[in-house]
Amino acid sequence: MNTGAIYARVSTEDQATGGTSLGTQVQKAMLKAQELGWNVPEGYIITEDHSGKDLHRPGLKKALELARSRSITGIIFFTLDRLYRPDQPGDEWRVFEVLQRFQDQGVKVEWVDASISSREGPFSGVMMYLDSWRAGEERRKIIERTVRGKKARASEGRMPQGTGKGIFGYDYDVITKTRRINEAQASTVRQLFDWTTQGYSIHGMAKKLNGDGIQAFSGGRWHPLTIRRIVTNSVYAGQSFYGRTQRVVDKDGKSHVRETPRSQWIEMPGVTPAIITDDKFQAAQAALGGTKRRVFSEPRKNLLSGYIHCGVCGHRLTGSVLKQKYAYYYCRNNWERYGHTCSQGYVKAPELEARIWQTVGDILQNPDLILSEMRRSHNQSLPHLDETESKLKKESASLAEQEKRLVRLYALGEVNEMFILQETRTLKTRQDAAQRHLEEIRKQRLQIMSLLDSQARITEACQLVSANLARLTFDQKRLALEAIKTEVWVYPDRVELRGKLPTSSLTIARTSASQHGRSCQFQPASVHRGMRVR
Template sequence: MLGIYARVSQEEDTDHSLKVQVDLGTKYAKEKNLEFLIYEDNGISGTLSIDQRPELLRLVSDINSGLINQVFAIEQSRLEREPIVWMTLFKLFQDTGTKLHFYNQGDFDFESDNNYLMSNFLSVANAFYVKTTKKKVKKALLYNVEQGKVHASPPYGYTKDDNKFLVVDEDEKPIVEYIFKQSLSGIGTNKIAELLNEKKVPTSYSKLPGEYKYLNKDTGVLTIRKKSDSKWAGKTIQGIIKNTFYKGKRYWQGQFYDVPAIISEEYWQRVNDNLIKNRNNSGKKVTHKYLLKGKITCARCGRNYTGLSRVNKNDHVYRCSSKRIKGHTCENGGINIDKIENVIWSYFFEKKEVLNLINSGSSSKNERILENENQIKLNKKRYNALISERDKLVNFITKGIVSENEAKKEVERIRKGIQETETELKILNQYSALIESSKELLVNSSEDFNNFSSTLTFVDKKEVINKYIKRIFLNLLDIKKRSFAIKIDFNFGIDSEKYYLSGDFITSITRKKIIQINGIVQNEICSLDEFNNLVLYTSNGIVAKPWMNFNNTIIPIINPFYPYGVPQDWNLENLIEFYQLNPEWLSPITGTNIYCMNENEFNYTWFVENYTLYKNKPLREWFIFLLSFDLKVEQHIIKKGIPISKRKIK
């Protein structure tokens, strides 16, 4: 399959626009009757490394996996403007037998010594071109600033005339004045952003066409969003208030230059002096150490969960970062900081659940070794490319192609790259030794876990969590019950695990067990054999059957009318609400939970007979009858003579 790679560093690069590059690649694929995939890096510099260019990284991955065996690019500069990148790609194409076709040059012959020399020289020339161009651009930009002209997009509230001179945007000027006025009156930046969003005031970015890509630095997930959907945020408002542009002072390379002012210097200073007094939310923020910072990801939108804690504990949650912008939230729920941190630390580390996962062999030894070996191979390729580039650079200096002064920064970059790669290889080799055998991994981990306890320092706990846990994905299932679906990705090749957290109970979907967590004490109250008898596989997902806890033993309720969980969680109103929203759960025969209906049980006939009297009446009357009929309800929720307290209508 052919991989068509296209890249531009700027939208206005019309000579080499993405569309032109993709169209030429598509035309080539059709001429050769080849299937193809398209890889587009929009607004990405060719000087960046492979791992900083999402689509090139995906192309490399697809080449390594064997999916792509031919690559099309209009010219070498689209693939790279950095010698290390070219050497890495050159060796990758050679090692995998991948063909490379340039629109301007035709098929690239990797066996040609001349091609080898000229392509490397071209790569150095590309890098040199970028450096010299940057210097020229800086001089041109400084000249524009001195003349009062604009390069790129001006700040909100400004625009440029036909001659590119900076002028005040009369349509946006009132919005800037409104922001400063609201801030001076004591309104916080987040609230101002919220007010602007409610008024549907467009941001500068939302006026632009197209989409933009967002790479989550913690998860590596690339998200594509429409520019038109961008909203005002507190940080944007703060940036406007602090920007000296609005008082007529443009800061550029350490100096101030005069520009048209929207507000006076005195007024600007008053607003900035007052800024620190404003509060975006009630309650004093506290400096809280978040044990799971950077670890929790929203399972709905892919954003990070961030911690928020205040002295009064009115806010003490990890929540999706989408909540920072009103009207932009994905509606996923937050989780109490103490609760989730206690679950992760006490269950997975103090109770050695992670050690059990390693011991059980949830991921095979061969998979772990293969994953690590691939990482070692990639780093060795990078190391060899750096050594080769260093030798070539020395050769160019010797022949006078590049002066020592010009090569000084390149030599330093290569030296630093070699040191970093050597360090990475050392770490990978250490991991390789650790996972060489499952027994050795277990022994080393056992030594770690013998020292885990609640008395460890925060820094030690965080280091341990980072060592074993890669990501925690969180999704709120029931806002009233505060029940969550949790997926945990581990390091060391341990397979991902899925859990259901509700109240003091965590259910392992993968390992089929239910644990009661109370403080730092955990009791396994469900065995592997019992698990399938205690959960419901429904259209709403996997949930616990209606049950009660008797002496740390789960007792299923016979033919329950409660949807799931324990009776204490349900009252008249939320029962009615649930079945109105999920009518398929209500049995048309018994008026009870259809997923748990059992006609062989002693109380089945009683429900059938009584429901016939209420079937055509409002649902409320049926549940009032059930909850108020003490004797029958008590019989209904009895298992072999074990009673629970009578239910009352709330």
């Protein structure tokens, strides 16, 4: 029996217009599954309350994951608009994108709606497109009616649904659909505007509030971006607008918020009482505009990002640039916000990267080192391959003997035809798997022997690397580090380079390591197997 899944969806818009409930969709889909002879486990009944325009919604992702893992052979949707409702004209084709992902995994798509054909035919794609277009038009009409009602409410001095009810300094009055001042929070708002006009930095304000134990709107810590949004928001001067932002969906189906032209804003008179005067708000904007702006330059690319670790706590080190001049790697666990749980100091990035890359380059240019490491690694692999091959050959011989015994039992009439067919099918599956594994081992053995006999080719490759090493781009260097599985471990007194290298461990000494210092220098130190870093 085929295993299937059921997907059902509703959204606020559907509920508002009397859409089909989740229960009804699931019930009718189960009847469809029975008609098709499908088994639908309880965990494969997927329901969600989400907009149909979002192709990245959790329930649909789960359905696609069931298909990708080959857990199901089919899936049932109620109607096409339960799967997708285009947000913009021209997006109708995207329904085929989703259906193709199911089809690529061999999953059959069925519909409760009898008007949607599940069979392939010359007009099936056209009809699917038209159905998708109809679903999109229906959604756009619903949105148009909803937006029209919200605009009318905003013009009457009432807050439309979903328009900034939650904002620090105010409480929402559900009866009058307006905001009222929360005095406990309003005092903090006034303080922030006072500090801004006095020239305090945004970061300094955040640190002060957190130090005084004042909680942000969500109950957590204050962040500089949160404070900047408050002191640049004209709502605190009593100015409320509807339609300042709009949620749009990009070509990948992901939604984001963008600001609309000022001409489209609708003022909501009397909705929000002022906490500060308009003069105070304008003074704060002038103070922010008069501060020295940070000049943004191209972000520094950290060569060892993702490969460098703290030898003290095991956490990955992060690259940073101080004052747009000094590049370092540091451990976040040494920060105040993380409780100073690590004693790792700052590590100068350019010097460390240069030494690490020089060492990696020396290895890549030395064919003798590479061949030596290859032989050592392969000599370790060969005994394991021999052992595995021997076990598989014994298993293959045992399976062949079992098949012979089955044939003899059938000839003697001790087993029926159905039994022997089932057993031989099982034996053949196991025999095929064993033969595939033996073939893989044979290829690995040939590869090892080929590599061991390829000294000339490796020497030629190393010469090519040597000639081009100085011209490698940043991304090409990163690929080289990835290829040899580079790991850099920074300790208070040394730096170790690990990975698939001819050196099991390379060490660089740190000359001025400090428990809580700003930075550390390096000097050459001995490397295992006689190598040294110059």
